[in-house]
Amino acid sequence: MKGIIFPDSDIDIHLTEDELIHLYMIEVVKKAGKRKVQHIPIEARLQDSGGADFGKQVYVQFDHFEDMGDGIRVSLCTTKYTVRLNSHAQELLFVRGQFGSRYGSGEKITFYVSDRRPR
Numbered sequence: 001m002k003g004i005i006f007p008d009s010d011i012d013i014h015l016t017e018d019e020l021i022h023l024y025m026i027e028v029v030k031k032a033g034k035r036k037v038q039h040i041p042i043e044a045r046l047q048d049s050g051g052a053d054f055g056k057q058v059y060v061q062f063d064h065f066e067d068m069g070d071g072i073r074v075s076l077c078t079t080k081y082t083v084r085l086n087s088h089a090q091e092l093l094f095v096r097g098q099f100g101s102r103y104g105s106g107e108k109i110t111f112y113v114s115d116r117r118p119r
Helices: 017-022 088-098
Strands: 002-005 011-015 026-031 034-039 040-048 055-062 072-076 082-083 099-103 107-113
Touching: 002 055, 011 017, 011 040, 011 055, 017 088, 034 055, 072 099, 082 107, 088 099, 088 107
Parallel strands: 002 040, 011 107, 055 082
Antiparallel strands: 002 011, 026 034, 040 055, 072 082, 099 107
């Protein structure tokens, strides 16, 4: 996976089809003495448009949530961007090969699958 962030804080995330399928894999995590099943995230270092390290990680993870919008949620913190996709967003990525949303105060996040062209 490759993540690129642009000066206007728009983010492009490039995944292979295998990485997209990997998002469906699950693991058992033990937190506070309890076992929880969750989907395994994919992570990458964000780069600027010139290819230099931006200093933050991006985590992409499949999650089960209801959403009246496009099925993408972005959370920001000082060291990472966490991006959660629901089944609606993943289905559109499989079909189209490209899909995106707006987050924060209008910034755009776009996913691209492999070298496929949008249909």
